[in-house]
Amino acid sequence: MKAIAVFPETHEVKLIDHEEPEITTPAQVKLRMLEVGVCGTDRKITSFQFGTPPAGSEYLVIGHESLGEVVEVGPEVRDIKPGDLVVTTVRRPCPHEYCRACRMGHQDFCFTGDFTECGIKEAHGFMTEFVVDEGRHMNVVPRELRDVGVLTEPLTVAEKAMAQVWQIQQRLPWIDPNTSAQMRGKGLKAMVLGAGPVGQLGTMVLVAAGFETYIYSRSKVPNPKADLVEAIGATYFSEETTPVEQLAEQVGNIDLVFEAAGASQIAFDVMRVLGTNAIFVFAGVPDHKAPIEVDTALLIRDHVLKNQAVLGSVNADSANFEAAIRDLSVFKQRWPQALRSLITGYYPIEQAPQLLLGSAGGIKNVVTFTSEPLEE
Ligand code: BGC
Ligand code: ZN
Numbered sequence: 001m002k003a004i005a006v007f008p009e010t011h012e013v014k015l016i017d018h019e020e021p022e023i024t025t026p027a028q029v030k031l032r033m034l035e036v037g038v039c040g041t042d043r044k045i046t047s048f049q050f051g052t053p054p055a056g057s058e059y060l061v062i063g064h065e066s067l068g069e070v071v072e073v074g075p076e077v078r079d080i081k082p083g084d085l086v087v088t089t090v091r092r093p094c095p096h097e098y099c100r101a102c103r104m105g106h107q108d109f110c111f112t113g114d115f116t117e118c119g120i121k122e123a124h125g126f127m128t129e130f131v132v133d134e135g136r137h138m139n140v141v142p143r144e145l146r147d148v149g150v151l152t153e154p155l156t157v158a159e160k161a162m163a164q165v166w167q168i169q170q171r172l173p174w175i176d177p178n179t180s181a182q183m184r185g186k187g188l189k190a191m192v193l194g195a196g197p198v199g200q201l202g203t204m205v206l207v208a209a210g211f212e213t214y215i216y217s218r219s220k221v222p223n224p225k226a227d228l229v230e231a232i233g234a235t236y237f238s239e240e241t242t243p244v245e246q247l248a249e250q251v252g253n254i255d256l257v258f259e260a261a262g263a264s265q266i267a268f269d270v271m272r273v274l275g276t277n278a279i280f281v282f283a284g285v286p287d288h289k290a291p292i293e294v295d296t297a298l299l300i301r302d303h304v305l306k307n308q309a310v311l312g313s314v315n316a317d318s319a320n321f322e323a324a325i326r327d328l329s330v331f332k333q334r335w336p337q338a339l340r341s342l343i344t345g346y347y348p349i350e351q352a353p354q355l356l357l358g359s360a361g362g363i364k365n366v367v368t369f370t371s372e373p374l375e376e
Helices: 038-045 148-169 197-208 223-229 243-250 264-271 296-305 319-335 336-340 349-357
Strands: 002-007 012-017 026-035 065-073 083-089 117-120 129-133 136-139 189-193 212-217 236-240 258-259 279-282 309-312 345-347 366-369
Touching: 002 279, 002 349, 012 336, 012 349, 026 083, 065 129, 065 148, 083 148, 136 148, 136 319, 148 197, 148 258, 148 279, 148 319, 148 366, 189 197, 189 243, 197 212, 197 223, 197 258, 197 279, 212 223, 212 243, 223 236, 236 345, 243 264, 243 349, 258 264, 309 319, 309 336, 319 336, 349 366
Parallel strands: 189 212, 189 258, 212 236, 258 279, 279 309, 345 366
Antiparallel strands: 002 012, 026 065, 026 129, 026 366, 065 083, 083 136
């Protein structure tokens, strides 16, 4: 079957013939891939800064943002049946008995580093025609989400961040832990850094949680990404025209920052104007660059004197996937146009190498395995 593989030794990215997998244990499920999204991590892999093939293989089948359709299930699989749409999680647990995270099914918090990630680290990914994996790593997506289901995995990045933000937020004595999901951001201001897919999806999560939401990104207005966030009720500021100090003046106390650009300079600039009792979440992974100068004493002073929390967040657990699938339904109801227009390009698998190596614009580009028109 066809697959897109990365060969780190020879620095090649190409369409290959990969052996079609079969179900070999009773808890496995076989999927026909429908769509696989491309993200910054994939670009890091195809530029050979990142990514490791499975032991014994000279190549890695890439792709971790997927939407598949079940074609066959093993005899022990209960909640998944042929015809279901599913999104498969990315990370698999490490083998160590002492890793409490992995042993509890929370490999997104693995502390040994010996986890594997499909399409990224030591496990083949999903940019291929068929995939076999255990049903417990799969999340069923309602049919109505056929057209946007491929956005589930990038949305889980924001969902995991928000789940932690909500836990941290409860350090404030007046916060009611039973506050409904739509009220958690009421009266608070959130700033998203970056207007790519994770920034856009994060903006939707924040607006839906009741935050007054701002997005701070490179491009000047007008631009399509700014139009999109404005369409969902957020306010866009360009780094080019609004310096950080002016941003802070216009917004007021910034209660939450969600960094989804992987841009370190701007992140530390914005950290300078982070508000009191605020939380700053790093979710983007910057490319390695020369060190920059940062006023560390000033930042630490504020972290202490303003009770600020700074955290990093990676990957997602199955609860985050479930939350993402639920939220996609919410977003589809509330902003059908905007959600749909996050997907800006469809490419057949034969064109995936160009997509991965080129500089395709747009927001989320996906490789598609079918030529069926999408239902509305
Ligand atoms: C993926 C995560 C993964 C991370 C680091 C991201 O693009 O969404 O699942 O853990 O890359 O490999
Ligand atoms: Zn582990």
